[in-house]
Amino acid sequence: MTNGTLLRWIWRDYLRPHLPTLAVALVLMTIEGGTQGALSYLIQPMFDKVFVGGSASAVVWVALAVSAVFILRASASFGQRVLMAMAGERVVAAMQRDLLAHLMMLELGFHHGQSPGALIERVRGDTTTLRALWSSMLSALGRDIVALISLLGVAISIDWRWTLIAVAGAPILVLPIVRLQKVVRRTSRAGRETASRITTRLDEIFHGISTIQLTGTERREGARFGTDLNHYVRAQIRAEAGSAGIPAMMDIVAAIGFAGVLVYGGFQIIRGEKTVGEFMSFFTAIALVFEPLRRLGAVSGAWQVARASLERIRGLFDVRPGIVTPASPAPLPRMLGIEMDAVHFGYGSDPVLHGLSFTAEAGKTTALVGPSGAGKTTVFSLLTRLADPQGGAVRIGGQDIRTLDLRGLRGLFSVVSQDTALFDETIRDNILLGQEGVSAARLDEVLDAAHIRDFVAGLPQGLDTPAGPRGSGLSGGQRQRVAIARALLRDAPILLLDEATSALDAASETHVQAALARLQKGRTTLVIAHRLSTIRDADKIVVMERGRVVDQGTHEELIARSGLYAELYRLQFRTEGATAT
Template sequence: MSDQPTERRLLGWAWRNYLRRRMPMLGIALLLMSIEGAMLGALSYLMQPMFDQVFIGGDTGAVYWVAAAISGVFILRASAALTHRILMSWLGERVTAEVQSDLLRHIMTLDQSFFQVHSPGNLIERVRGDSAAIRQIFAGVIAAFGRDAVALISLISVTLYIDWTWTLIAAVGTPLLIVPVILLQRAVRKTSRISRAVAAQNSTRLDEIFHGIRTIQLTGSEAREAGRYRDSVNQFVRAQLRTEAGSAGIPALIDIVAAIGFAGVLTYGGMQIIGGEKTVGQFMAFFTAMALVFDPLRRLGGVSAALQNALASVERMYAILHTRPTIQSPVPPRAPLPARNETRIELDHVTFSYGVDPVLRETTFTAEAGETTALVGPSGAGKTTIFTLLTRLADPQQGAIRIGGRDLRDMDLAGLRGIFSVVSQDAALFDETIRDNILMGRTDVSPARLQEVLEAAHVAEFLSLMPLGLDTPAGPRGSALSGGQRQRVAIARALLRDAPILLLDEATSALDAQSEALVQAALDRLSVGRTTLVIAHRLSTVRDAHKIVVMERGAVVQQGTHGDLIRQGGLYADLHRLQFKTEV
């Protein structure tokens, strides 16, 4: 597949996936557009009897039918226009919402490597900003072809009926449009692509500013960040102005051609009227038709630029939706999920790298079912990467990871992730109520079971301080709660999930002593009966683990209990001395 799909491929994709099944309603809208467009031809044609029979001929009988006909044209045109605009607005909004849902659903299936190169702001712009192109296609492109193309045909039919020679003279400058229009279309597509990319940069900048507002204020960086955003916005303005200039160029060229044509027709046709070869009514009908021609023609000229602008966004959505995850569930699964008492974890000579340098090097260890295994070592030793591989957010380049003796890659992916509960240092809470953050959409939890979880996770202890109890909003990213409260909500979520394997990643490292004691008590209760892997820098929190795995530079350098490792000396004993300043 080419990096930049052709216009035909993009339009075909949009048609197959989003437009074809809505063809009945779209067909009705197109019929109404055709009626609206055809009425312009009827109006211009009625100019001939209005001038020749009524104004010049003085036919009083013709006054009534000409007035009724012109009124009918306007009423029919207004009714058709109102109805098709409502239909097209509905279709545009529905299809846009569907595209946004499809984009989000697909993005959530992609690997972590994808999110390392696509920032949240960029992806927000893809979902919200680029999908607005669908509205543009409905509001501008389809409407122009359905209404303005018919209007153009009906008006040109009138001009040809009156005098084909006049029509040819009016169109004499049309060939001059071909090359400039093609060049402008290419320029608009290119500048639109740049404009959308810069818009994504702006969204990324805002996302970083709002998420880092505390750091910005504490470091006095407001002016710096405002300046960086201003520069980014100015870049977008320049790109957008180039796009708009290209889009405006096509209608401007049409107006120049119109000037040439009108001058020719007025000169040639005026002489014929003076010579008595043509009537004033014929000229007025022709003149009205030609005057009305250039309005839909200008819109059709502009629609080519609008289409290129929209296709630049469609191209970006197409690229996202055709990005395939490398981590996929085997179909059918080659191994069943392990039973609750068969959750022994084995890493067998696992090597993994995000780039050139390996993060894990021939890593081998086991974590027995129902026991607690701690992973300790300096930052960058690869501890968190092990959690990433266990949950198949990434796969190792070499070696194997097995649970219950079965390779993870042979199991159903959704089922595999369902056997893990994860509590990390940065508890991921959403801007919903505390209840919603614990239940995470579950509707099968009884009040008694929920209360049991709240007590076990020590959430019940601070609920009385909350203005709405469980229904108190947690705030964006849980900002309405303290660090300890956020951790306890995350633990309650994990307890409710009741998964057989528990992964704890620095779950207490950022807490004060009092909060740490409460959270540690909740974690101790959570780990009972589960296969638990703990990442911790504070060795005091893991000294009672059944096994401690010591890692350095992606490799396992020591294994054993706390007492064994202290007696052995080595890295663990060194880390212990650094933290406690005493020999054990």
């Protein structure tokens, strides 16, 4: 990505809305920059009229003028910084908001390939480098360039030859600065990547803290974290050294120019060709020039650092969501029979479903059974378009689901998935998920059906007890019941149950199964269950193995055929029978 592309994008999408604020800030910066020139200009009368000339009236006006310039500079600088912070913080916030909205549109395939930590680092870390860029880049544009021009103006007005001598060394800097910029860019990029790795590691460690403690791998994790930190520290130091190298080189060149002027100008004053005031004024101007010049030099470093981050952010924005609503979506079907038609699918290059075909009749219950890894959960992901098949089609009511409105399609489903996410809010909010206008009676009914009431009654704040981060305050079975309550409340026409009651005790399971059975009446339902006793009564059982349908029929038919299902059933029956006796 070129500098131009990145700058145009930032300008168009993020800076332009703040144009008025930026314009005022820029004006204030210009004033601040101009005061530098004014100050150096006032040095001349100070020396020539006051110190050398001994004029009493000049003392007063020079003093007044100097104070005025300082007050002006103070107010301009204050206003400018506040305005810049306003625009800067808002731009960063806007970018974070946009990035999150964009990331939430991207499909399962994208998110499975990314670690949450790395994404967090991009949303939170990379966007903030933009804030640093702001202050340095825009103040450079406003204050520093104006300061540079006004100071050089003063210097040239005193003696252009002196000025030329002072800046004669500058061209030497071009090549080293270009090289340094490359170093800074490279190390910044490496630094950002390491920062992602560090956040990923932390995310994994805190998620897996009990596994780490149980397996005694604290030292291993600590060491891995330490290695990443070392890489990060090294990259940061190199980037900083590169950034600092540019103004440092300017200082050296400045010193040479200074010495030149001192020798050349010194002799002119001795010969009486120039006044002391002129020399002091010039000297001040040139001395002051180096400050904005160094800052301008630092801008190129800051830009390289920010660029590494901007490229990473832009890279994410450039990932187009693969699963979207078509331009003119077909109306949602009324009959909600489901058909998987020769579906091929794989998460990466390895195929998971190989031409999978089956139908689930509208209003009936269809069960999916089969060994772990057979692809049952994958079927649910394809039905809800969390992922799209690579071959074949998924249809609902005869309509290819890719022709439907995405939100509308997902609205057709109530899903209890194998690993439902709970959020760090109250149990009530976890069930409602923002649904408004749910009556107390309706909520009671759902709590009852999902068998939540008895465990909630024992909690200090009842339904308003916080569920903890990712629902960690609840047991596995309690979390599952919250997930079931969500699905019951959603009351959508198609029900997808993926091991929905696997974590419940026998008493709760019986109770919840009865509630689910009531819910299933008249709804198209797909059930995944390992415990075959729970799906015996399904209208149809589809037996899957390694991404294919190997058999289907009712429980009785499948038992009579003595295939995979009959074998699985017998195995379970034997173990369950054994524990019973």
